[in-house]
Amino acid sequence: MTPSEALHKYYGYTKFRHQQEAIIQNILQGKDCLVLMPTGGGKSLCYQLPAVLLPGITIVISPLIALMKDQVDALNLTGIPAAYLNSSQNSGEQQEIISNLKSGRIKLLYLAPERLFSSESRLVTFLKSLPVSLIAIDEAHCISHWGHDFRPEYLMLSHFKTEFPQIPVIALTATADKLTRQDIKDKLALDHPAEFVSSFNRPNISYKVVAKKDSFGQLLNFLNTRKEESGIIYCLSRASTEQLSTDLRAQGYNADAYHAGLDTSTKALNQEKFLRDEVKIMVATIAFGMGINKSNVRYVVHYDLPKNIEGYYQETGRAGRDGLPSEALLFFSAGDAFKLKRFAQVDGNEDQSRIMLKKLDDMVKYCQLQTCRRQYLMQYFNEDFPDRCGSCDVCLTEFKKFDGTVLAQKALSAVARLGQRFGTNYVIDLLRGSRSEKIRPEHKQLKTYGIGSDVSKADWQRYIAQLVSQNLLQVTDDDYPVLKLTPLSDNILKGNRNVEFVFVEELEDTATPQTPVYEAGLLQDLKTVRLNLANKENVPAYIILSDATLLEIATFLPQ
Ligand code: ADP
Ligand code: MG
Ligand code: ZN
Numbered sequence: 042m043t044p045s046e047a048l049h050k051y052y053g054y055t056k057f058r059h060q061q062e063a064i065i066q067n068i069l070q071g072k073d074c075l076v077l078m079p080t081g082g083g084k085s086l087c088y089q090l091p092a093v094l095l096p097g098i099t100i101v102i103s104p105l106i107a108l109m110k111d112q113v114d115a116l117n118l119t120g121i122p123a124a125y126l127n128s129s130q131n132s133g134e135q136q137e138i139i140s141n142l143k144s145g146r147i148k149l150l151y152l153a154p155e156r157l158f159s160s161e162s163r164l165v166t167f168l169k170s171l172p173v174s175l176i177a178i179d180e181a182h183c184i185s186h187w188g189h190d191f192r193p194e195y196l197m198l199s200h201f202k203t204e205f206p207q208i209p210v211i212a213l214t215a216t217a218d219k220l221t222r223q224d225i226k227d228k229l230a231l232d233h234p235a236e237f238v239s240s241f242n243r244p245n246i247s248y249k250v251v252a253k254k255d256s257f258g259q260l261l262n263f264l265n266t267r268k269e270e271s272g273i274i275y276c277l278s279r280a281s282t283e284q285l286s287t288d289l290r291a292q293g294y295n296a297d298a299y300h301a302g303l304d305t306s307t308k309a310l311n312q313e314k315f316l317r318d319e320v321k322i323m324v325a326t327i328a329f330g331m332g333i334n335k336s337n338v339r340y341v342v343h344y345d346l347p348k349n350i351e352g353y354y355q356e357t358g359r360a361g362r363d364g365l366p367s368e369a370l371l372f373f374s375a376g377d378a379f380k381l382k383r384f385a386q387v388d389g390n391e392d393q394s395r396i397m398l399k400k401l402d403d404m405v406k407y408c409q410l411q412t413c414r415r416q417y418l419m420q421y422f423n424e425d426f427p428d429r430c431g432s433c434d435v436c437l438t439e440f441k442k443f444d445g446t447v448l449a450q451k452a453l454s455a456v457a458r459l460g461q462r463f464g465t466n467y468v469i470d471l472l473r474g475s476r477s478e479k480i481r482p483e484h485k486q487l488k489t490y491g492i493g494s495d496v497s498k499a500d501w502q503r504y505i506a507q508l509v510s511q512n513l514l515q516v517t518d519d520d521y522p523v524l525k526l527t528p529l530s531d532n533i534l535k536g537n538r539n540v541e542f543v544f545v546e547e548l549e550d551t552a553t554p555q556t557p558v559y560e561a562g563l564l565q566d567l568k569t570v571r572l573n574l575a576n577k578e579n580v581p582a583y584i585i586l587s588d589a590t591l592l593e594i595a596t597f598l599p600q
Contacts, residue, residue, distance in 0.1 A: 042093075042094060044057075044062060044065045044066070044069075044090060044094065045057075045062075047090050047093050047094055048086075048090060051090070051093060051119050051120060051121055052086065052090075052119065058082065058083045059078055059082055059083065059239040059240075060076075060078075060237045060239055061083055061086055061087055061090075063237065064076055064087045064211075064237050065087060065090055065091055067235050067237075068087075068088070068091045068175060068209060068211055069091055069094060069095070071209050072209055072232075072233075072234070072235060073209055073210050073211070073231040073232050073233070073234040073235070074209075074211050074212070074231075074234050074235045074236070074237060075181070075211075075212045075213075075222065075225060075226060075231065075234045075235075075236045075237070076211060076212065076213040076214070076237045077213075077214060077215070077216075077217060077222070077236070077237065077238045077239065077241075078213070078215060078237075078239040079215055079239065079240075079241050079243060079358055080215040080355060080358035080359060080362070081334070081358065081362040082215070082239055084179070084213045084215070085112070085179075087211065087213065088101060088175065088177035088179075088211050088213070089116065089121065089149065091174075091175055092121070092148050092149045092174075092175060092177075093121055093148060095174035095175055096172065096174060097171070097172035097173055097174035097175075098142065098147060098148065098149070098150055098171055098172060098173050098174060099148065099149050099150070099173075099174055099175040099176070099177060100150050100152060100168065100173060100175070100176050100177070101149055101150065101151045101152070101177045101179060102151075102152055102153075102154050102157075102176070102177065102178045102179060102198060103151055103152075103153070103179045103180065104153065104154065104179075104180050104183055104192055104195070104331070105153075105331060106127045106128070106129060106153050107305075107308075107309065107312075108331075108333075109125040109127060109151045109153070110125065112151065113125050113149075113151055116149060121148055121149065122141075122146055122147050122148050122149070123147065123148065123149035123150070123151065124138045124141065124142070124147050124149075124150055124151070125138075125150070125151035125152065126138055126139075126150065126151075126152055126164075127151075127152070127153050127156075128153075128156070138150075139167070142171055143171070145172075152164075153194075154192070154194045154195050154197055154198055155194040155197075157197060157198075157200075158197040158198075158200045158204075159197075165200075165204055168205075169204065169205070173205060173208050174208070174209075175208065175209055175210075175211065176201055176205060176208055176209070176210045176211070177210075177211045177213065178198060178201075178210065178211070178212045178213065178229065179213050179214075180213070180214060180215075180331065181212035181213055181214045181217075181225045181229070182214040182216055182217045182221055182225065182351075183195040184196060184198060184199075184224070184225055184228045184229065185217070185221045185224035185225055185228065186224070186393060187218075187220045187221045187224050187396060188214075188216070188217060188221045188224075188351065189216065189348065189349055189351045189352035189355070190327075190331070190352070196228065198228075198229060199228050199229060199230060201229065201230075202229065202230040202231075202232075203230075210229060210231055210234075212225055212226075212229055212231065212234075215355055215358065216351045216352075216354065216355045217351070218350075218351060218421065218422065218423070219423060220396075221351070222236070238424075240424060241354070241418070241419065241422045241424055242415065242419055242424070242426065243357075243358060243361065244430075244432075245361045245364055245365060245366050245367055246357060246358070246360055246361050246367050246368070246369050247366070247367070247368055247369065247432045247433060247434075248357070248369045248371075248414040248415060248418070248433040248434065249368065249369065249370050249371070249433065249434040250370075250371045250372075250373050250407075250408045250410075250414070250434060251370065251371070251372060251373070252372075252373060252374070253372035253373055253374035253376075253377070256344060256372050257285075257288060259372065260274070260342065260344065260372075261292060263340075263342070263370060264289075264294060264322075267339065267340060268294075268321075269321075270321065270337075270339035270340065271315075271318060271321050271322075271335070271337055271338050271339055272321070272322055272323075272338060272339055272340040272341065272342065272360075273322075273323045273325060273329065273330065273338060273340075273341045273342070273356070273359060273360075274296075274322060274323070274324045274325070274341075274342040274344050275325060275326070275327060275329075275341070275342065275343050275344060275345070275347070275356055276324060276325070276326060276344045276345055277326070277344075277345035277346075277377075277380075277381075278326070278345075279300040279301070279302045279326055281344070281345070282298040282299065282300050282324045282325055282326055283298045283300075283324075285298075285324045285344065286298040286322075286324040289322060289324065294321070294322055295319075295320055295321040295322060296320065296321070296322035296323070296324055297311045297314060297315065297320045297322070297323055297324070298311070298323075298324050298325065299311050299312065299315075299323055299324070299325040299326070299328065299329040300325060300326040300328055300329070301326065301328040311323070312329070312333065315335065316333070316335050318337075327347075327352060327356065330355075330356060330359050333359065334362065335359070335362070336362045336363040337363055337365075338359050338360045338361065338362070338367065339360065339361070339365075339367050339368065340360055340367060340368040340369070340370060341356055341357045341359055341360045341367075341368075341369050341370075342370045342371075342372070343356070343357075343369075343370070343371040343372065344372055345372070345377050346371070346372075346373060346374070346377035346378055346381060346404065346405075346408070347371075347404060348381055348384075348385070348397070348400065348401060348404065349397075349400035349401065349403070349404055350400065350403055350404055350407060350418065350421050351400075353371070353404065353407075354418060354421075354422075357369035371408065373405075373408035373409075378401065378404075378405050381401050382398065382401060385397035385398045385400075385401050386398075403421065407421075410435055411435060412429075412435060413429040413430050413433055413435055413436050414430075414433040414434070414435055414436075415430035415432070415433050416428075416429060416430065438543055441543055441544040442541050442542070442543055442544075443541070443542055443543075443544055444539055444540070444541065444542075445504060445507070445540045445541060445542030446533070446536075446538075446539045446540045448493070448496065448504055448540075448542065449504070449508060449513060449533050449540040449542075450533060450534060450536070451472060451489065451492050451493050452468065452472065452493070452501070452504065452505060452508060452514070453508070453513065453514065453526060453530050453533055453534050454488075454489050454534060455468050455471050455472050455487075455489040455492075455493075456468055456514065456524045456525070456526060456530075457526060457530075457534070458487050458488070458489050459471065459484065459487075461523065461524065461525040461526060462523055463523055463524065464521060464522055464523050464524065465502065465505055465516075465524055467479070467480075468505070468524055469493075469498055469501040469502065469505070471484055471487070471489060471490055472489065472491070472492060472493030472494075472496070472501060473491065473493055473494050473496070473498065473501070474490055474491025474492075474494045504542055505524070507542050507543065508540070511540070512527055512529055513527060513529050513530055513533055513540065514526065514527065514530065515527050
């Protein structure tokens with residue numbers, strides 16, 4: 042039987058995907074290989090199909106006992122004899138599998154890594170007595186400290202090459218940067234492995250980052266238009282998954298929680314309900330999702346900042362396996378970055394701390410991008426992606442630009458007429474024609490009084506912030522900061538130059554320039570920080586002090 046025939050016979054598929062065929066050929070020739078393919082790409086087939094074609098047994102190492110049963114059941118249904126051995130079985134069941142292995146009735150044997158090479162285990166001796174054709178190591182990044190999901194028991198897999206020197210090994214993962222790839226090859230002692238790296242781009246997923254402000258309100262806003270859809274919301278802590286799922290239920294949402302602290306039966310039940318669409322929203326820690334093949338997840342929300350790009354990308358990859366448009370939304374706050382920074386410092390392991398901090402830094406950079414997010418992600422995984430994607434929030438913002446010249450002229454002339462002696466709120470009240478007593482009677486006579494009454498206060502704040510960032514207005518560094526013109530303002534007022542504004546929706550402000558993080562080495566640096574902040578009214582800001590005190594200025598209002 043050829044690979045194509047087997048593909049058709051056992052799986053009913055007509056074509057190979059990505060590099061499946063080349064990978065399978067490589068294995069049939071007895072060579073080691075490392076496979077990187079995105080989640081949902083079709084990695085399982087790369088070892089299951091050779092398992093059928095090769096004469097002996099294929100051993101599959103997979104980290105999650107809970108998922109083995111599903112995979113083995115699915116294989117048996119397609120007519121591929123498979124079994125698993127793990128601690129959930131009684132000795133009778135184990136004996137039966139052992140005798141089936143001996144008699145050659147099983148083609149694929151799934152194992153969890155933990156018991157394999159422990160000193161009291163006779164499993165290796167037994168396996169060596171069998172005709173083993175192939176060893177497949179799924180989720181191979183678990184062997185590396187540099188990966189995002191290190192599992193110490195995976196380290197034992199390094200014994201495979203010494204115990205089974207002649208048997209080809211295929212290592213598979215959906216996520217590994219260059220460093221992790223090398224680590225996998227080293228730790229597994231792969232012999233000149235061929236590397237198969239599929240494109241990691243998931244064109245049907247759109248990426249978006251918003252500044253975390255009133256996060257629950259923002260989330261409800263997002264969910265409101267997606268009530269019928271299925272999604273995953275990732276939180277950093279177990280407690281927050283429970284809190285958030287309770288809060289969502291109180292709002293009428295069909296949400297459940299999932300984290301490693303729940304007992305096994307609750308976890309299995311919640312997962313099952315989610316797979317069967319009985320629960321729409323799974324609020325989870327990163328413990329949820331690996332190996333779960335649910336095709337219609339329409340969105341993945343990161344309610345807290347992920348620790349690194351690898352984890353983030355794999356988690357977002359759980360959306361849209363059916364190829365339909367799906368969303369990845371991340372709530373970014375500098376406060377989260379600060380919290381994670383402390384976690385990233387591993388006592389007594391400087392190397393690891395350094396790498397974790399670097400990865401966190403790359404994650405924060407992603408959140409603050411002003412260029413295409415997909416491009417950044419692809420480049421992070423060393424993939425060429427020369428053009429902007431056109432579908433991430435940054436690319437879409439480009440389309441939201443509009444000519445704001447008239448608005449800018451109104452604002453600048455109000456500042457000028459007020460003699461450059463008033464702050465933002467006063468200028469906005471004047472523009473909007475506020476009847477408040479705070480506006481001096483003589484100012485109510487000005488030509489600019491009320492010329493901006495068709496624009497909301499919040500929008501004026503955004504436009505003025507954009508004027509400040511374009512250096513067309515400046516905010517003074519006084520106890521009562523006031524708006525002043527700049528040397529560039531004149532050109533606008535005279536109509537010699539146009540101004541572009543970006544239209545930003547309420548609650549959907551992108552995280553990009555609005556949330557500055559300042560690291561102040563000493564308290565006296567605060568003055569400089571304050572100077573920077575004065576340009577960014579109504580913007581949440583965080584000052585990180587060297588003595589590890591986090592000072593959060595929720596809303597910085599100069600007036
Ligand atoms: P991964 O392990 O890479 O996340 P899976 O091996 O679980 O992905 O495969 C994801 C889905 O894609 C499965 O439903 C699988 O049957 C399907 N699939 C794999 N290869 C093909 C193919 N060549 N044609 C069509 N569907 C495929
Ligand atoms: Mg898989
Ligand atoms: Zn883009």
